[in-house]
Amino acid sequence: MAINEITTSRFRDLPLPGHPGGGIVRVGAASGRLTRGSGAALLALGLAGAAVTLYLGLQSPVFVTRDAVAGVRTALVAVYVLAGIYVWRRRPAEPFGPVIVVLGLTYVLTDPIGAADPVAHSVGRLVNAAWVGLWIFAFLAFPAGRLGSRIDRAILGFYAATALVLWPLVALFANTVPPAGVLTSCGTKCPENGLQVTWSLRGVGHAAAAFSTAAATIALVATVVSLAGRMRSAVKLERRTVAPVLAAAALVIDGYVLNAVHPTHGTVHDVNLLLSASAALLGPLAFVVGPLRGELFVSRSLWRGLASFDYVRFSSGNVEELCRRALGDSSLRLAIAVAPPANYHDLDGAAIPARVVSSAGVTHLERDRKSYVLLHDPRLSAGYTTLVERVGALAVTLVEYGQMLRDVVFSRRRLAEAESEERARLERDLHDGAQQRLLAIQLRLGELARSTTGSPLEAQIEGVAHEAAAAADEIRRISHGIYPSVLVEQGVADAVRGIPVPPGLRLCVIDKGTGRLGAPVERALYFSVVECLQNATKHATARSLIVTLEPGADTVDVSVEDDGGGFDVTASRGAGLTSIRDRIESVGGTIAITSTIGHGTIVDLRVPSS
Numbered sequence: 001m002a003i004n005e006i007t008t009s010r011f012r013d014l015p016l017p018g019h020p021g022g023g024i025v026r027v028g029a030a031s032g033r034l035t036r037g038s039g040a041a042l043l044a045l046g047l048a049g050a051a052v053t054l055y056l057g058l059q060s061p062v063f064v065t066r067d068a069v070a071g072v073r074t075a076l077v078a079v080y081v082l083a084g085i086y087v088w089r090r091r092p093a094e095p096f097g098p099v100i101v102v103l104g105l106t107y108v109l110t111d112p113i114g115a116a117d118p119v120a121h122s123v124g125r126l127v128n129a130a131w132v133g134l135w136i137f138a139f140l141a142f143p144a145g146r147l148g149s150r151i152d153r154a155i156l157g158f159y160a161a162t163a164l165v166l167w168p169l170v171a172l173f174a175n176t177v178p179p180a181g182v183l184t185s186c187g188t189k190c191p192e193n194g195l196q197v198t199w200s201l202r203g204v205g206h207a208a209a210a211f212s213t214a215a216a217t218i219a220l221v222a223t224v225v226s227l228a229g230r231m232r233s234a235v236k237l238e239r240r241t242v243a244p245v246l247a248a249a250a251l252v253i254d255g256y257v258l259n260a261v262h263p264t265h266g267t268v269h270d271v272n273l274l275l276s277a278s279a280a281l282l283g284p285l286a287f288v289v290g291p292l293r294g295e296l297f298v299s300r301s302l303w304r305g306l307a308s309f310d311y312v313r314f315s316s317g318n319v320e321e322l323c324r325r326a327l328g329d330s331s332l333r334l335a336i337a338v339a340p341p342a343n344y345h346d347l348d349g350a351a352i353p354a355r356v357v358s359s360a361g362v363t364h365l366e367r368d369r370k371s372y373v374l375l376h377d378p379r380l381s382a383g384y385t386t387l388v389e390r391v392g393a394l395a396v397t398l399v400e401y402g403q404m405l406r407d408v409v410f411s412r413r414r415l416a417e418a419e420s421e422e423r424a425r426l427e428r429d430l431h432d433g434a435q436q437r438l439l440a441i442q443l444r445l446g447e448l449a450r451s452t453t454g455s456p457l458e459a460q461i462e463g464v465a466h467e468a469a470a471a472a473d474e475i476r477r478i479s480h481g482i483y484p485s486v487l488v489e490q491g492v493a494d495a496v497r498g499i500p501v502p503p504g505l506r507l508c509v510i511d512k513g514t515g516r517l518g519a520p521v522e523r524a525l526y527f528s529v530v531e532c533l534q535n536a537t538k539h540a541t542a543r544s545l546i547v548t549l550e551p552g553a554d555t556v557d558v559s560v561e562d563d564g565g566g567f568d569v570t571a572s573r574g575a576g577l578t579s580i581r582d583r584i585e586s587v588g589g590t591i592a593i594t595s596t597i598g599h600g601t602i603v604d605l606r607v608p609s610s
Contacts, residue, residue, distance in 0.1 A: 034092060054070055062114055076183075080101070096144060121191045130163070132180075133160055136219055139245060143291055152226055166212040220253045237298065237380070248279060251275060302322070327376065333352065334373075337364065376388065493509060501533065535576045545562050555606050555608055556607055558607070567601065
C-alpha cells in the first residue's frame with residue numbers, strides 16, 4: 001500500500017440525512033478513539049502533574065522569578081494535556097492528539113531543573129534537552145502526528161544526533177550545564193553540574209555545551225523554517241491550518257534565542273519571560289486553533305459552493321470543482337475504483353493515467369457496493385483525513401443525486417417523446433381516417449343532393465352535408481391542436497402564431513430570430529405555450545397574450561405574458577403548471593413564474609438551443 005493512500009480494514013459510517021437507503025458512505029478510519037473513561041483518566045493525570053509542577057516550582061530556590069515561572073510551567077502542563085485530549089477526541093484517526101498529551105505529561109519530568117541539588121538539577125537539564133526534541137517533533141509532525149518529509153526527519157535527526165553526542169560530554173565533563181530557556185532560568189543561582197566526573201576535561205565539556213546550544217538553536221530555527229515552507233503550499237487548507245502553529249513556534253524560538261544571549265535577570269529577562277510564557281501557552285492553543293481554522297475554511301467554501309451549485313446543469317466536473325474549492329486543492333479528482341486494484345476511471349468512464357495516481361494521495365469512499373476515490377494532493381493524506389473524508393462523502397452524495405436527477409430528466413424526456421409520438425399518431429389517424437371518411441361522405445351527399453333536385457329530400461340532404469362539413473372542420477382543428485404540421489415544417493414561432501384562439505383574445509408573437517431548434521425542444525415550447533394560453537383563457541379571463549422568443553448564446557428564452565387576473569404562485573399546484581414544468585425540465589430547461597393577483601402573469605421558459 002502506498003504511504004499516501006488512506007484506507008484501513010475498519011470503517012466509520014457517515015450518515016447523510018435525506019439520502020434514500022439510509023445514506024451511508026463508508027470511509028477509512030483508525031481505531032484510536034479516546035473513550036470517555038480514558039479521557040477522564042488522562043485529564044486527572046494531567047491535573048496531578050500540573051499540581052506537582054506548581055508545588056515544586058513554588059519551592060524552587062533557584063528560579064529567577066519563581067512564582068511567575070511556577071505558574072507558567074503549571075499552566076503549560078495543564079494546557080498541553082487539555083489540548084491533546086481535545087484533539088484526540090476530535091480527530092481520533094490521527095495520532096497527533098496523543099503526541100500533545102505526551103508532550104504535556106513529560107514536561108513534568110523536567111521539574112528537577114528547579115532543585116538546588118546539583119545532581120537533580122543536572123538530571124532535569126538532561127530531561128529538558130530530551131523534551132525539546134519531543135517539542136520539535138510535535139511541531140514538525142503537525143497536524144498528522146508523524147513526520148511527513150525528508151527535511152523534517154533530517155531536522156529531528158540532526159537534533160537527536162547532536163544531543164546524543166554532545167550531552168554526554170556536557171554531563172561528564174562540564175562544570176555547569178547550558179541554559180535551557182527562560183522557563184528554567186536560574187540566573188546566578190544555578191548549581192554546578194552534579195554529574196561531572198573530572199575537571200581535567202572541563203574545556204571539552206564547555207565546548208560541548210556551547211555546541212549543544214548552537215545545535216538546538218539551529219534545529220529550532222529549522223523547525224520554524226520548515227513550517228514557514230508549508231505556508232507556500234499549493235493547498236489553501238494547509239496554509240490556513242499551519243499559520244497559527246508557525247506563529248507560536250516563531251515566538252518560542254525568539255524567547256529561546258533571547259535567553260541564550262541574555263540569560264540573567266533584569267528588564268530583558270522580564271520581557272523574555274512574558275514573551276516565552278505567551279509562546280509556551282500559545283503552542284497548544286495553536287494546535288487546536290489551526291485545525292479549527294482549516295475546518296472553518298472548508299465549511300465556508302462548501303457553503304459558498306453549494307449556494308452557487310447548478311443542480312439543473314449537473315455534471316461530475318461541477319462536483320470536482322466544488323471539492324477543489326472546499327479543500328483548496330486544484331489537482332483534486334473524483335474517480336471510481338475498478339478491478340484490478342489501483343485502476344481508476346473518472347465519472348465519465350475514462351481511465352486515469354497511472355502516473356497521475358502514483359503522484360496523488362488516495363482516499364477511498366464506499367457507497368453500498370461501489371467504490372469511489374478522491375485523488376488529491378499527497379499533503380492532504382497527513383493530518384487532513386477527516387476533512388477529506390467529509391468532503392468526499394458530500395461529493396459521493398451529490399454524484400448519486402445527480403445520477404437520480406438525470407434518471408428523472410430522462411424519464412420525463414421519454415414520457416414527453418412517447419406523448420409526442422402518440423399525438424402524431426392521433427393526428428395521422430384523424431387526418432387519414434375520420435377526416436377522409438367525412439370528406440367522402442360530403443361527396444356522396446353532394447351527388448345525392450343533385451339527383452334529388454326539386455324533391456322534398458333535397459333540403460334535408462344539403463343540411464346533412466353542411467353538418468358533415470362542420471364535423472370535418474372540427475376534426476381538422478382538433479388534429480391541428482394535437483400535433484400541428486406547421487411545427488414540424490416551419491418551427492415553433494410559426495406554430496405558435498397558428499394556435500387557434502377563442503374570440504376576444506388577442507395573440508401577439510414576437511420572434512427575435514430564434515430559428516429552428518431541436519425537435520424535442522420545439523415540442524416542449526409549443527405545447528407549454530398552448531398550456532399557458534389555455535390557463536389564461538380558462539382561469540385568468542385574459543384579453544391579450546404576448547409570446548416573446550429570444551435566442552441567447554446557447555439557450556432560448558420564451559416569455560408568455562397575459563393581462564389576466566393573476567394568481568398566488570406559492571399556493572398554486574395546478575395540473576397545467578405541472579405539465580409545463582415537466583415538459584421544460586425534460587429537455588433540461590427551467591421555468592420561472594411571476595404573478596400578482598389582479599396584475600397578470602408572466603411565465604419565463606429557458607431551454608437549451610440544441
